[in-house]
Amino acid sequence: MMDLATALRWTTERYPHRRAVGGSAPMSYAVWNARTERYAHALHELGATEGSRAIFMLQGGEPLATLHLAAQKARVVSLPLSTRVSPEELAYCIGDCDPALIAVDEHTHDLVVGALEMVAEPPPLVWAGHRDHAPAGIPSIARAAERASNTVVPVKPGIDDISVMLYTSGTTGKPKGVPRTHSAEHYAALAHLVQTGHGPGEATLGVMPLFHTMGLRTLLASVLSAGTWVPQARFDADEALELILAEQVSALYLVPTMYWTLMQGDRLGEAPSVRNLAYAGASMTPTLARRLVEAVEPARFVNHYGSTEIYTFTVGPENSSKPGCAGRAGLFSRIRLVDPDPGASPDQIVADGERGQVIASLDSPEAFAGYWNRPDADAKAIRDGWYFTNDLAVADEDGDLWVSGRVDDMINSGGENLYPEEIEHALAGCPDLEEVIVASTPHDKWGQAVTAFIVGRLEDSAETTLSKVEQFAREGSGLPSLKRPKRYVVVDQIPKSAVGKILRRRLTEGEFETLADTEEGAPA
Template identity: 40%
Template sequence: MDLGTLLEFAVGRSPHSVAIVEDEKRYTYGELNAEANRLASSLRKLGIGRRDRVMVLLKNRIESVCLFWAVQKLGAIFTPINYRMSGKDVQYCINDVEPKVIVYEKASQKVSTEFRFDVRPLLISVGMDDADVAYRELVEKGSPEATWPAYPDDDIAVMLYTSGTTGNPKGVPRSHKNEYTAAVAHIIQNAYERDDSTFGAMPLHHTMGLRSLVTMCILSGKYVITPDFDAGVVLRLLASEKVNDLYMIPTMYHELLKSGGIQTYDLSSLRRIGYAGAPMSEGLVQECLRAFKPELFVNHYGSTEVYTITTCSIPGEKPGCAGKAGINQLVRLVNPSLEAEPEDVVALGEIGQVIVHAGSDEAFKGYWNRPDLTRRAIRNNWYFTGDLGYYDEDGDLFVVGRVDEMVISGGEHISPLQVEKVLGAHPKVQSAAIVGESDERWGQIVVAYVVPSDPSLSVAELDSFCKNHRSLSAYARPRKYIFVDNIPTGPNGKILRRALVDAK
């Protein structure tokens, strides 16, 4: 089923049910569909159609949701970008995806002024009048009664960007079938019910955000959002909207629990909670169980490329456990070497690389414009995740790290090489190495080991340099700097990051 048709079905079932709430604004499914039709019909008049890319740099807001559904009606490709990425990374995505449309708002206005185009796309602004056309003009001029064809379910519906070991973001095309199947799996694995409600904590540029949106559409449910994640506002909305389901990264749970206001609100409607995107500490798991008293608490382990890999519904009993394969998946652990084949399965208890059968309807078919990365990631119809893990005696998976040593902080994937390149550009730095350090709030924090070339170099000077560097995203900035005499390397010159941590 294509996603545009999915929305039409929801409207047919429940036209007057509340579909989306943003603070004080509310749309029924009928109203959501009418605005999506208006947007899509206006965009169609401007030449936007099937397979065209629509790049969106927006916070979680009603406009983002309406654009998502409008793009699906057009058969175009919804390409949401994290507006907090560095200008350099956003520019890379523009060059890579060649969008026909870019939509932005005040929060992403600064980065939008730095855009450079070989072929200039249509620029659409939300809440401003400084682009080719304003969002509200598209709505005003469009038709709420427009009709749309069905599209093949293997057409690309969404393009998500995720960081790679080279430091450049990777485009992950996701078909209508991928997104629909992943959403149905999410419903089953979380025991969601018809007419449920969820809080859309994760932005639509993240696979978790899309999952929350699409699952609510399938269930004729309510999707509650706020543009900025403020613990007090979120708690108020959870209580006032009687939200049933919560799906967030551990950092967000940490923010709610540490806000001091959680006892003020009646959260008895909240029955199911889940997390993904980063590890959750045992202490935070226990705090969540005490504070929310959920009927079901699920740890999701997955990726942008596949979505669900495994789930665990007993994180309180088995801290750090990723559980067993999702309902659509076949998972193996193989030799962690880069040359490993799907048949190189490790013994029970041994650490191996997690691989997932690529024949799943949840799995992508390859990276956008990167056949080299696709050949490396998908071999003999298996997706090599780059994650390391082991099975315990119950057959449950525990994920223990990354083959490529990527740092995952607050749900964001950070390339050590990219941060090291920035540090190396400082005139007083001889060499640097980045590692991830466990952190209760963020899952991991970025730690920089630095060999100074000038003894006058200070932590404050280096941190200021990173804060103001155009090529470094805010979430990738080191949170700790450790000055050392040398960076250990192997015979091939590769940094021995583990040796740095062990030497502390």
Template identity: 45%
Template sequence: MFDLGTSFMASVARDPDALAIVDGDVRLSYAQWLERISSLVAAFDGMGLKAGDPIVTVLQNRWEAASLHWACQFAGLTIVPINWRAKPDEIDFVIENCEARAIAFEAVAGQAMAESRLAPSIPRVAVGADAGQAELTFAEMVAVPAPTANPRASADAWSLMLYTSGTTAKPKGVPRRHRAERMAGLAHVAQNLYAHGERTLGVMPLYHTMGVRSLIAMSLIGGVFVCLPRFDVGQALALIEAEAITNLYLVPTLYHDVVHHPRFAETDVTSVRKLGFAGAPMTDGLLRKLTEAFSPELFVNHYGSSEIYTFTINQKAAAKPGSAGKAGLNQLIRVVKLGAVSAHDLAATGEEGEIVALAASDEAFEGYWKRPEADAKSLRDGWYFTGDTGFFDAEGDLYVSGRVDDMIITGGENVSPVEIESCLSLHPGVSEVAVVGLPDERWGKIVVAFV
């Protein structure tokens, strides 16, 4: 199997002059981008970095972040992208946990980096102007011409480590190999029917699985990744029109903001033919609004996670609102009874239970980084227990109803807040809604909607 660096080289060979990445005034073809990436690989060598070494990045979605991502794939380094809003103690946790050998950051993270206890102990790379104190700058790294980089990683080498959000504990590291990342990218291309030369709005963070998938997918098909460093509705609309964006892959919240922006009606969005969403359920009302606004040829509901990229795909999201569809190309899905220990304790059709996925998927991780207790909870007998609740309907389509911990138990009955939110969202007077359970002496909890 190809590693990711070889995959990028294949795209360069197919169409070297095709536009690859856009970020403001920066417009690079695949051949030009490879030159910058090669300079970065040579700079990594000059820093003494070795195969497998982790590099932390604290960056927004800029061309430098995308370039560092690809340079790590060529050099056989593990990129560890984290939220650019990370606090000093969060940066320190990641540096220590992943055993980082270098860190790249920009001005927006400059204060946190200055207050970090561990950042000064490893080489720091400053990206952009006024980033802060560092041993090296990105501009210096790419300014030195270098021979074309040859991919050094095998398909089994580590590609990146994503950190999942921590609610009750520290974030969990999710290490992923080249082969899993490449297969996830190919599945994303196939499941969204992407064609050569697609153009996507690169706004989902590159520390998030959706952002990484968009970047890799575009590079695999000779497409264009149009950077939007941080989400701004006005800028997003301007880029959609100016760059003739052909597909969008966003979370529902961003779609909501786009179609409700005052300038949406006057923006030419006719180039957008494919919509995809993930990360959270989409209300029936928003599905309807987007269908009317874009008239997409394809509207995909992608259900997955950082650990196992694809669980299920619904390529006709608007035709069957709320449905997450059927298992993806590389996946097998089950719904087991709530509280089940075994993946063989199946829930009946229509019965709400916990969603589990086969851990042998080509897109899957192999376990959390240094977290055996998390592995023991989530990985059982070759199955990944997602912690999500859902059920299969009579047609075999999956519906995701919430999280195991989010179910509202009222009067002894399990109530899904997602189902109620979707129903209320259909009312023309409801723009946003959130449903929670509040303590009640009689019912235990009562269902309350905030509209």
């Protein structure tokens, strides 16, 4: 197993003139490799010494990818952070990881400056944005790179060195740092290539942010396969389709909400180059999966189920015939379904056909070794060499996994345990809605009420949407009365994270604007 710096250099030796970066500012592997060497020198010059950590607060695209790869060569831990964090969250992360520097651009400068006011010993800023927008007094990493020689950086990271640290799950408390080694990142990229059928030299759309494991996997898999990584700093459906057509993108790895947006007007079917589809980060409704199959006719359509901590849990390679199925353990993975009780042991395996919590072996070479400075989080999530995902799933008669939500999202209504995703999939077949998410809300009689939060069609009023969806739930969803929502709420949008993941907890906690509501006395 090799480190990521060596991986990029060896790919460059094999294919120096192959297109490495696509889009409006393309680069060959020889050019990109040399660029990352100079930026690695620059990181050292600006104070990020070997073994230190550097926060990269950039909007995305090639500048962020170059810094991430340069950090691998400089033996510096890369910390790409979400540009949508609050100043308070950012201040916490800065204090938690003690970075040698923070790289900013024109999109993040003010956010970072505000966060640094809350940090006792703020690290220095370096400029990584457009030269014309550089504030006075902040050193430019591009200028430092220009002063650097074209020689190979005279350090070599080890496979057990930390490559990257991602912060995750700030919705239920403080963000948790997930350190990942060069070896774990390399194995994860190899697994991605095999599991999604990503072939040598393929072009892929680099729109998933690099502060998310999916974005890193798309980038690193492209490097290992000597493919073309086509950057898009921020998702825009029209621009994405233009890039897919212009660059002959053949492999897509996106969250379901992005696919949903690309499918408006079925325009994705106009891109004949696309042949491999993969998704992760959230469940995909069978309705959307069928639409993608009809429009694209993919050669391979994969549901990847995993996490930041362990890249792969399971892979569902038959998403065309079993839409939404999470499949079986991945190439380097081992999983079990155990009792959902928070104190369950790895040996409390549920019976065949019974719903249980998914746990994954930390013996996987794709796995992390524990959270950064968070023994409390380790104690909750790690037990006897297994990682407890907090996800619920059931295995079908073929042994394939069907994920049915989070342990914390399970709704106990009138003494019955109900699972939001199962209800969502049934309601998603209604032609009179654009999006539906199911969560619990308090109820005097039932304790928790199954509540459907709906985004309606633009041409329908909120009251019309409410009436049509209620009728579909009764007559067309196939849901028994026990599982049908007790309450329907029409909202203007479903809350999502920066990478499009549904923030169900916000709905449960009442953080939504009501357009129409079946609950008597609720605001409309």
